[in-house]
Amino acid sequence: MAEVADAVTETPRVRTLVLDVPGWTGHRAGQHVDVRLTSEDGYQAERSYSLASAPREPPALTVERLDDGEVSPYLVDDVVPGDKFELRGPIGGYFVWDDDGSTEPLFLVAGGSGVVPLMAMLRHRRAVGSTVPAKLLYSSRTFEDVIYRDELDGVGAEVVQTLTRAQPPGWSGYGRRVDIDMLREVAYPPEQDPRVFVCGPTSFVEAVADGLVALGHRPGRIRTERFGGA
Amino acid sequence: MIHLDGNSIGGLLGDVFGRDVTDASGRCSNCGAENFVGALHVYRAAGVVVRCPSCSAVLMRFVESRDEVWVDLAGLLGSGLEPLREARVHVVHAGQVVDGRTEA
Amino acid sequence: MGIVSRGFRGRGRGDDSGRLPPGQYVTDDFPVLSAGPTPHTRLDEWTFTIEGGAEPVSWTWEELLALPSEAVTKDIHCVTKWSKFDTEWEGVSVDTLLERVDHDRAYALAFCDGGYTTNVPVEDLTGGKAWVAHTYDGEPLDPEHGGPARLLVPHLYFWKSAKWVRGLRLLDDDQPGFWETNGYHNYGDPWREQRYWGD
Numbered sequence: 001m002a003e004v005a006d007a008v009t010e011t012p013r014v015r016t017l018v019l020d021v022p023g024w025t026g027h028r029a030g031q032h033v034d035v036r037l038t039s040e041d042g043y044q045a046e047r048s049y050s051l052a053s054a055p056r057e058p059p060a061l062t063v064e065r066l067d068d069g070e071v072s073p074y075l076v077d078d079v080v081p082g083d084k085f086e087l088r089g090p091i092g093g094y095f096v097w098d099d100d101g102s103t104e105p106l107f108l109v110a111g112g113s114g115v116v117p118l119m120a121m122l123r124h125r126r127a128v129g130s131t132v133p134a135k136l137l138y139s140s141r142t143f144e145d146v147i148y149r150d151e152l153d154g155v156g157a158e159v160v161q162t163l164t165r166a167q168p169p170g171w172s173g174y175g176r177r178v179d180i181d182m183l184r185e186v187a188y189p190p191e192q193d194p195r196v197f198v199c200g201p202t203s204f205v206e207a208v209a210d211g212l213v214a215l216g217h218r219p220g221r222i223r224t225e226r227f228g229g230a
Numbered sequence: 231m232i233h234l235d236g237n238s239i240g241g242l243l244g245d246v247f248g249r250d251v252t253d254a255s256g257r258c259s260n261c262g263a264e265n266f267v268g269a270l271h272v273y274r275a276a277g278v279v280v281r282c283p284s285c286s287a288v289l290m291r292f293v294e295s296r297d298e299v300w301v302d303l304a305g306l307l308g309s310g311l312e313p314l315r316e317a318r319v320h321v322v323h324a325g326q327v328v329d330g331r332t333e334a
Numbered sequence: 335m336g337i338v339s340r341g342f343r344g345r346g347r348g349d350d351s352g353r354l355p356p357g358q359y360v361t362d363d364f365p366v367l368s369a370g371p372t373p374h375t376r377l378d379e380w381t382f383t384i385e386g387g388a389e390p391v392s393w394t395w396e397e398l399l400a401l402p403s404e405a406v407t408k409d410i411h412c413v414t415k416w417s418k419f420d421t422e423w424e425g426v427s428v429d430t431l432l433e434r435v436d437h438d439r440a441y442a443l444a445f446c447d448g449g450y451t452t453n454v455p456v457e458d459l460t461g462g463k464a465w466v467a468h469t470y471d472g473e474p475l476d477p478e479h480g481g482p483a484r485l486l487v488p489h490l491y492f493w494k495s496a497k498w499v500r501g502l503r504l505l506d507d508d509q510p511g512f513w514e515t516n517g518y519h520n521y522g523d524p525w526r527e528q529r530y531w532g533d
Contacts, residue, residue: 001337032237032240034241036336037339037342037344038336038337038338038339038342039338039339039342039343039344040338041347041348043344043346043347043348043359044336044344045342045344045345048238048240048241070344070345071344074339074341074342078341078342083339083340083341084337084339084340085337085339085342086336086337088241089241091240091241091244091250092237092240092250092252092268093240093250093251093252093253093268094236094237094252094253094266094267094268094269095237095252095268201232202232202233202234203232223266223268223269224235224268224269225235225237225268226232226233226234226235226237226238227234228232228234233371273368273369273370273371274367275367275368275369275493276367276369276412276413276414276491276492276493276513276518277369277513277516277517277518279369279370281370281371286370286371288370288449291512291516292516293513293516293517293518293530295517295529295530298517298530299517300516300517300530300531302515302516320517322515322516322517324515325510325514325515325516
């Protein structure tokens, strides 16, 4: 059971809910929770959301409102501190990053709200003072859609952004969808054997993973998490 | 239909196996491809179908009612995954329950 | 029932017209639920075949479309608890197809592109209860919803309305299909809430 302790607007479509979960014993960066909502007539809907917070922070979810969503509009637009819902988790042992002493660099690739679990990883890395080199390639539609925009500068990792739909004046990042040329320019070279985490819509994740393999990265070093949607 | 991946059924897998198994790996019985459970392709239909990312063969199937879950793991080899020995978890193979309990 | 979340109204609603089977909610959407990737069989290679009679009988896509087609409006009920009222379909009645087949079998197994199967007694496919449907809501059936053609058996849970259907195998003995071998009820009557084994 979770109670909303705080709600923070990130972008016009995205909100972070900081939760109070009795009995919460912590989580690993990259894990998610299953949220279940029950309406008064007993109808239930369940969705998974990645934890945005670093492991030692209170659990927080960052949710993007999907236009045809059933749960996300409620969580982004309606929920207020004090509201409660059922929650199961933390869940996940594959798409997680721990500061486990390995020295190979960390390459994170985010499509839209796929940045959420990767931000948990970067927040964890910053909190524990890890010296593992890390780089985030983050694709968003427009500048207004960039989640955690102000925090990215101080997250302690190199952040490369691409805006696929429109770029503001003076934009110095990329201005197109992630493609193999961008990956070649941005990713750590395969010889450095980076650990790679890719998260976002299914087609984004598969295109990026295929591109990295084509560039010579070992498939076993690339971990993926697909969110719903194209 | 857009598929998700094994991460998206982490909760269901935890209910069946008693622990997180998305970092277990197994082999497709059809083409031999080896993958982490978290990377397998997941389709949600009447039940949950887990397929090989390489050849789309069915590796696992799950049907959940409110109180029970039926699971067929025949398509995934070498994972070492053992469903919980609990009354609510029914292991199915070739259309029959194989854990000693009959169709109710 | 779980903790009620203040103000949450999902996409499903109740209905007391008597048209909603037990445990179901009405939706205006048409959720896409698939057991696997959407197949894309070329229409010039597509056939529908009924096996198990005196000899197999097969129709090409053109031949299927040349058969008498019916427009039907039906309520449909998915075992995942959503129901949709007044869905509009066009298709060839299975009665029309079975007229061409010399058989005395009691059971059928529908088989599909992608490997999906589902079993239905012949009695539940005849007498105006089932169609091979190619048109939904006035448009050619979308591949995501089973196009070019799917089986339509609306009096049973919708997993029996097999997407991407390519034929029926007529059998003397019932042969449970993809979900019926994995926990879903062998028959699947929504009005008796026959969802799972043991129901």
